[in-house]
Amino acid sequence: MITRKGRYTLVFSHGPEILSFASVAGPKEAEGPLGKKFDKIIYDPKAGKDTWEQAESQLQKEALQLALEKATLHAENIDFVFSGDLLNQCISSSYGLKAFSIPYLGQYGACSTMAQTLIMGAVTLESQAAALCACVTSSHFCSAERQYRFPLEYGGQRPPTAQWTVTGSGCSILGYGKGHNPRICGATVGRIQDLGVTDANNMGAAMAPAAAQTLLDFFSDTGKSPSDFDRIYTGDLGQVGSSLLYKLTEENGLNIREIHRDCGLLIFEKDVQDVHAGGSGCGCAASVLCSHILPKMKSGKLHNILFVATGALMSPTSCQQGQSIPCIAHLIHLEN
Amino acid sequence: MITRKGRYTLVFSHGPEILSFASVAGPKEAEGPLGKKFDKIIYDPKAGKDTWEQAESQLQKEALQLALEKATLHAENIDFVFSGDLLNQCISSSYGLKAFSIPYLGQYGACSTMAQTLIMGAVTLESQAAALCACVTSSHFCSAERQYRFPLEYGGQRPPTAQWTVTGSGCSILGYGKGHNPRICGATVGRIQDLGVTDANNMGAAMAPAAAQTLLDFFSDTGKSPSDFDRIYTGDLGQVGSSLLYKLTEENGLNIREIHRDCGLLIFEKDVQDVHAGGSGCGCAASVLCSHILPKMKSGKLHNILFVATGALMSPTSCQQGQSIPCIAHLIHLEN
Helix, strand or coil, rough: EEEEEEEEEEECCCCCEEEEEEEECCCCHCCCCHHHCEEEEECCCCCCCCCCCHHHHHHHHHHHHHHHHHCCCCHHHHHEEEEEEECHHHHHHHHHHHHHCCCEEEEEEHHHHHHHHHHHHHHHHHHHCCEEEEEEECCCCCHHHHHHCCCCCCCCCCCCCEECCCCEEEEEEEEECCCCEEEEEEEEECCEECCCCCCCCCCHHHHHHHHHHHHHHHHHCCCHHHHCCCCCEECCCCHHHHHHHHHHHCCCCCCCCCEEEEHHHHCCCCCCCCCCCCCEHHHHHHHHHHHHHHHHHHHHCEEEEEEEEEEEECHHHHHCCCCCCCCEEEEEEECC | HHHHHHHEEEEEEECCEECCCCCCEEEHHHCCCCCCHEEEECCCCCCCCHHHHHHHHHHHHHHHHHHHHHHCCHHHHEEEEEEEECCCCHHHHHHHHHHHHHCEEEEEHHHHHHHHHCCCCCHHHHHHCCEEEEEEEEEEEHHHHHCCCCCCHHCCCCCCCCCEEEEEEEEEEEEEECCCCCCCEECCCCCCCCCEEEEEHHHHHHHHHHHHHHHHHHHHCCCCCCCCCECCCECCHHHHHHHHHHHHHHHHHCCCCCCCEHHHHHCCCCCCCCCCCEEEHHHHHHHHHHHHHHHHHHHHHCCEEEEEEEEECHHHHHHHCCCCHHHEEEEEEECC
């Protein structure tokens, strides 16, 4: 059962557990600081397929397959899969997951999708509609770059505020276990924020207000303070967005600097790997959660964290039409 | 609380009610058989905005606003809005709904989105995470045509199997009332079906197997038969897809011919309005549900129906890459 705390925050009384999780990443991610933590590295950018889009589908497929295997589960055991991605019409998810034949509920939260799928999975479990849910997302540098920006062959210059889309996927399987796993004990669903940023090469700046608003909502709803948590992880704000997040939260009396980490800054060696302001994409938050954060919780190094994934809800069409970038951030509270 | 019946079907013990609903449509839809039933007709294809995409956002905005007004509710009363659409990155939804500042969970089920949002809303209510949820979707002929097929100015020839994307939107508000409204008493979440259809001008043929599978799952799970229902409505199979659905269900011993209606065939005068195989789009099932089906239930003309919305989960990119079209169908069971 779920109770509401304040206007925006949900408290899960049973606290669905993350029973199993897996991460898959590409070669550039393998060279980064988390390189040894991913379950699988796929070195071929096309993953043996004909196109980058099909390769991205393969990332999701392998992440779900690995997460199932790690829990000795089969696709038939899973009641629902919640999945989404950045590609038009979310084709990485639909093509990647169709062979599993699991009841499928497509989600779209742009780069906030990992948090969104976990919220939907947790709500579904608490309603007793399911005993096991899988939550998956992905991104791929090559498929994202050509869809959102330029053909890769064009070799366009990237401004310093630009981020590098992570080639990777993460999958978590939720259910009720014996209490030995990280559990989702709360969540705050975001509201769309749009402060008028129109620069599609500065997603961090566009998304920071959404992260700030969701964090402010959570702390105001629960009466907790940042010192109650070991870490606050954001999804892919990068360098520019993280600095703005500090400014926006501090203006509202909330200091998170000490305990804040951003998945987009953890996954690459920023100055060495030429990624400008950091990593981004649905697969950024997802692969860092499932390779770095959850293992730290399982081993007892972290006990109580907030995972806040942000998404920019524009499209190339809306940008070309001069519209600003609406953003969202969804938060989950994980405890050990 | 929710119980499971069979492998794929959910039974909602409290049965969230559709407390309020509203539909908005364009001029061609106004000339069709349901023309007088829509709450609002927007005659300008751009709805006073600069672009078709912004016009589609406006459809969603007005549908939600009307549904709120009809129930004397305000945006602040709604706990979550579930919404999605056909445009890349679901921009009709994000731009259309951002001003309401309601916690937002983007859904992607292509033309099955109306049923998917209602399932997610019902599950969320039954989990007690919400007291009121809004479910919205839309489509627009002009924005869909240029994204999926050709620039409108090109005047491309349409084959007889092609369907006409509905310009319209529908919004339902779910909550627990006094039992005077249609209530969602069950649902079957679809699995992705892909029988190898690659013709993007024949969505009916691609989607029919998904509708058949979900109906077979529902009847097998519940032990019910078509004669237990007043009507089975599909979303936008059109003429070609409906015929195939009969064939596929009859091969499995299920005869639904008598009680089946398709929203895509109800919304246009097929031979008079030059729509070829019928209407389609997220806004087709949504606007027919909220203008024709739900009023018939409220007035007691229908008591017990199945609403099965189908979606084709491909993208123009996946089609150009020669991939077949994966499809899905989600079912809700509505009772008076």
